[in-house]
Amino acid sequence: MLNRVVHLLPLELKAVLEKLPETALAQLEEIRIREGRPLELGLRGQSRFAGTDGTLRMTADGAYKPTGDICRKLLERITNYSLYAMEEELKRGFITVAGGHRIGLAGRTVLDSGSVRGIRDIGAFNIRIAREVIGSANHLLPKLLDRSRKSIYSTLILAPPQQGKTTLVRDLARSISYGLWGQGEGAGWQGRKVGVVDERSEIAACVRGIPTFDIGPRTDVMDACPKAEGIMMLLRSMSPEIVVADEIGRDEDGEAIREASHAGVSVVATAHAYDVQDALGRPVLRRLLEDGSFQQIVELRRTTAGFMHRIISAESAIRSPAAREPTAVLTAASTSTFRRSGADPAPVESGLQRGGAT
Numbered sequence: 001m002l003n004r005v006v007h008l009l010p011l012e013l014k015a016v017l018e019k020l021p022e023t024a025l026a027q028l029e030e031i032r033i034r035e036g037r038p039l040e041l042g043l044r045g046q047s048r049f050a051g052t053d054g055t056l057r058m059t060a061d062g063a064y065k066p067t068g069d070i071c072r073k074l075l076e077r078i079t080n081y082s083l084y085a086m087e088e089e090l091k092r093g094f095i096t097v098a099g100g101h102r103i104g105l106a107g108r109t110v111l112d113s114g115s116v117r118g119i120r121d122i123g124a125f126n127i128r129i130a131r132e133v134i135g136s137a138n139h140l141l142p143k144l145l146d147r148s149r150k151s152i153y154s155t156l157i158l159a160p161p162q163q164g165k166t167t168l169v170r171d172l173a174r175s176i177s178y179g180l181w182g183q184g185e186g187a188g189w190q191g192r193k194v195g196v197v198d199e200r201s202e203i204a205a206c207v208r209g210i211p212t213f214d215i216g217p218r219t220d221v222m223d224a225c226p227k228a229e230g231i232m233m234l235l236r237s238m239s240p241e242i243v244v245a246d247e248i249g250r251d252e253d254g255e256a257i258r259e260a261s262h263a264g265v266s267v268v269a270t271a272h273a274y275d276v277q278d279a280l281g282r283p284v285l286r287r288l289l290e291d292g293s294f295q296q297i298v299e300l301r302r303t304t305a306g307f308m309h310r311i312i313s314a315e316s317a318i319r320s321p322a323a324r325e326p327t328a329v330l331t332a333a334s335t336s337t338f339r340r341s342g343a344d345p346a347p348v349e350s351g352l353q354r355g356g357a358t
Helices: 011-017 022-027 068-078 084-092 165-178 227-237 251-262 276-280 283-290 314-319
Strands: 028-034 040-043 046-050 094-097 101-112 115-128 155-159 194-198 219-223 242-245 266-272 296-303 306-313 336-338
Touching (some): 011 068, 022 028, 022 040, 028 068, 068 115, 084 094, 155 165, 155 283, 165 194, 165 242, 165 266, 227 251, 251 266, 276 283, 276 296, 276 314, 296 314
Parallel strands (some): 155 296
Antiparallel strands (some): 028 040, 094 101, 296 306
C-alpha cells in the first residue's frame, strides 16, 4: 500500500517506512505523522509505532520521531508548494490527493468572525490510504434489492470512522452500474444509472474529472462538490436512478435526499454512527428514517476476521428501536461477514433471520 502515497513522503520518512515488514506494508491503512512525536501506523484497524529500523512496537518507547523539517517538507508536497491554493481544503481540515487518499491536518486554527478560515502551524498529519476492493459488496447487494423496481432500496449505511463505509459504497456503485446484482431474482437485470456525489474525492478518486477507481460504466461523478448541491445538480442534469453519497449529516443533506426520494430516485448514503440508536439521536438522520427517505439500514462493523453487516428495515427501527438486540452483539445468526481480500469472498452465515435483522 505504501507505493500509493510514497511520492508524497520526504526521503527520511520514506526510508523508515520502506523498512517495514512486507506483511505490515500490505495492511497499511493510516500513517500518522506528528512533529517530534512517535510515528504511528494504522494496520487493519490496529495501532503500532515504527522504529527507525522498521520494527513495529506496541508502545511508543524508542519509536521514530519525525522532525519539524520533515513535517514542513510533507506539507509542501501535499499542497504542491502553495498553501494559498489549498486554502479551502485547509479550512475543512483535510486535503485529498490524487488516488483518493485523504490527509487530515491538525494545528492552530485561524478564525474569522468566529469561523475557521484555515490552519497554520500544522504539526500533525494523518495519511489515510484509499483502496479499491472489487467485490466487497457482493454479499450485501442482493439483500438490498427492490424487486418491484428492479433496483435497490434507499439504504443508509452506519458505522464509526474507519470501518470500510467508503470502500463499500464505492463497490455498491460499481456493481449497480454494471448490473452485477448477484444470483437470484436480480440476475439478468440491467445496470442502472448512478450519480456519485464525491465531496471529498474519495469514492471515485477523480483526477481532472476522470475517476481513477472503477465505479462502473453508467456512473457520473460530481467531484469535490458539497453533497446537498451535488445531489440537486445530478437530479437536474444527469437523471440518475441511484444517487450515492458519503458521510451525510447536515440539514441541507437531508433536504436534498428527501428531494431525491420524492423524485423516485434511490439513495445510498453513509453516516457516522455506531448503530441505529446513535443514528436516531441525530435529528437529520431520524427525520430521514421517519419520513421513509431510507427503507433499509446497514450497520457495518469491523472485526479481526473481516467485516460484518446487519440489515434492519427503517420501519422496524423507528417502530420499536428498543426491542432490537444490541448492535455490539454481532452473532452468526444475524450477520454476514465479508473480507477485503478477494473479489468474491465466501460468506460466513448461519440461519439468517428474517424480520428486524436479516
